[in-house]
Amino acid sequence: MRLLTAAVTTVALTLGAQVATAAPIEIKFSHVVAENTPKGQMAMRFKELVEERLDGKVTVSVFPNSQLFGDNKVLEAMLLGDVQMAAPSLSKFQKYTKQLQVFDLPFLFKDMEAVNKFQQSATGQELLTSLEKRGLVGLGYLHNGMKQLSAGEPMRTPEDAAGKKFRIMTSDVLQAQFEAVDAVPLKKPFSEVFTLLQTQAIDGQENTWSNIYSKKFHEVQPYITESNHGLLDYMVVTSAEFWKGLDADVRTEVKKALDEAIAYGNDISERKAMEDRQAIIDSGRSEVIQITDAERAKWVEAMKPVWKQFEDEIGADLIEAAAASNN
Numbered sequence: 001m002r003l004l005t006a007a008v009t010t011v012a013l014t015l016g017a018q019v020a021t022a023a024p025i026e027i028k029f030s031h032v033v034a035e036n037t038p039k040g041q042m043a044m045r046f047k048e049l050v051e052e053r054l055d056g057k058v059t060v061s062v063f064p065n066s067q068l069f070g071d072n073k074v075l076e077a078m079l080l081g082d083v084q085m086a087a088p089s090l091s092k093f094q095k096y097t098k099q100l101q102v103f104d105l106p107f108l109f110k111d112m113e114a115v116n117k118f119q120q121s122a123t124g125q126e127l128l129t130s131l132e133k134r135g136l137v138g139l140g141y142l143h144n145g146m147k148q149l150s151a152g153e154p155m156r157t158p159e160d161a162a163g164k165k166f167r168i169m170t171s172d173v174l175q176a177q178f179e180a181v182d183a184v185p186l187k188k189p190f191s192e193v194f195t196l197l198q199t200q201a202i203d204g205q206e207n208t209w210s211n212i213y214s215k216k217f218h219e220v221q222p223y224i225t226e227s228n229h230g231l232l233d234y235m236v237v238t239s240a241e242f243w244k245g246l247d248a249d250v251r252t253e254v255k256k257a258l259d260e261a262i263a264y265g266n267d268i269s270e271r272k273a274m275e276d277r278q279a280i281i282d283s284g285r286s287e288v289i290q291i292t293d294a295e296r297a298k299w300v301e302a303m304k305p306v307w308k309q310f311e312d313e314i315g316a317d318l319i320e321a322a323a324a325s326n327n
Contacts, residue, residue, distance in 0.1 A: 025250070027060045029085045030068040030077075032190050034214040038272055039087055039234060040064050042142060042265025049257035057250060066191045072170055078239045079135050087142055087234040091171035097130040098313040102322050104173035105310070106180075106229050106303040110326045112145060112270065115231055118325035123318065128235070137243045139236045139255065140262045143269040144208045146228040150221035150286070151204030156295050158182075158302040164203035167193050174206075176306045177230070181299075197221055208232045210269065213276035218286035225289045226277075229299060236262065 027050070029043050047060035069077050071088040075096070078086060090103040102108070109115045118124045119141045128138030155161055162182040168174040170187045178185035186202060196202045197220040204221065211232070212218050236258060243251065281288050291299075307319055 024056055025058045025246070027058060027084045027254075028063065028068065028082075029060055029087075030063045030074050030083045031087050032066045032071050033064065033211065035064045037210050037214050038144060038265045038269035039142060041268050042261050043087070045264045046258055046261035049260060050254060053253055053257060054250065058254065066189070070189045070191060072189060075136065075237070078237070078242075081239070081242070084242050085236065085238050087236045089144075089169055089232060089234050091169040091174060093131065093235065094171060094173075096134045096136060099127055099130050099315065099318060100235070101171070101173050101310055102127075102314050102318050103231055103233060104171050104177075105307050105314075105319065105322075106177045107300045108307070108319075108322055109146075109231055111228075112143065114325045115143070115233065118322050119233075121321070121325070123321045131237065132240060135240050137238050137240050139238060139258055142234040142236055142262050143266045144210060144232040144234065145269055145273045147206045147208055147230040147232050148212065149204060149206050149225040149227045149229065150212065150217060151223055151225070152200065152221065153203075154223045154287070154289055155204075155225045156289060156291055157298050161204075165201075167196060167202050167205040173306060173310055174230075176309055177303055180303050180306055193217065194220065206230065209273045209276040209280070213280055218280045218283060221286055223289060224280065224286050225291060227291065227296070227299060229303070 029046065031039055031043060033039050035041070035044065043062045043064070047062055050058050050060050068074075068083060069086075071086075071092045074083060074086045074088060075092065077083045090100050093100045109118070124141075128140070131138055149155055149161075151161075151164060153160065153164075158181040161178070163184070165184045165186055166178050167188045168178065168185045169190075175185045175187070188196060188202070193205055194215055194217060197205065197217060205217065206229070207217065212221075212224065218224065246254065277288070280286055311319060
């Protein structure tokens, strides 16, 4: 009897030790922008909420500024289990699904209200699941905002862009967009843009107010055209293997925390866009050019044929549904 009791005690102590020393689940969250951007602040808010609500069960390690991976490599790394969460720009998913190219089409959305309307619609929510056959799970949309054009010379009409070299993300749609105005698009990592601009290896780039300001592009680009010609948003994504491997209660809490963090980040994005635009103006380093309606119409006329060019890949119905969100 004494031996049995001792054996039971030993087993209990061993199991107790295993429970006590069970390692928490680590979520490595990789992104390419600065911590003071909407995405950077969203990621930190997500970390706070998860660690507060899942005390000891889950930890979140955030790696900003391409410390772990650039957006071109992070999805491959995710499928290998080297990172569990990321928020690449929607352009980065074209090798996994052609449908998300809809968000790159120039002059598709008139403002962020239209973007929200489309992303929260049944069609927009269905797009989050378009990656599952490739082993990825879309968890939500994160805003950065509308894109502006910067360059070493003022740009008011499409003719002003002709022959100039512009950095773009890895996107066939964005390549076609610049080719439509006879410019030269160059696919380069975000982390290299400042140096490329500073050394004048490229003439310009397209980006949101918060990215232009946080990465100091306005200090090496004397002109920014307020074009609002495109959208730069992100999809928060994880691997299907990791997501489905979480216990249901943990997954529910992580998703709830993420939804709150995304809402928090989107509020910051809206506010920060105008604050950073004003900060750029106040800096005196870059002139913000406001184009007239007639000038804008010329840009639209030059770039809108790109919609038709990618209609077969994206789907005419999808483009139509997105465009209808402007009404």
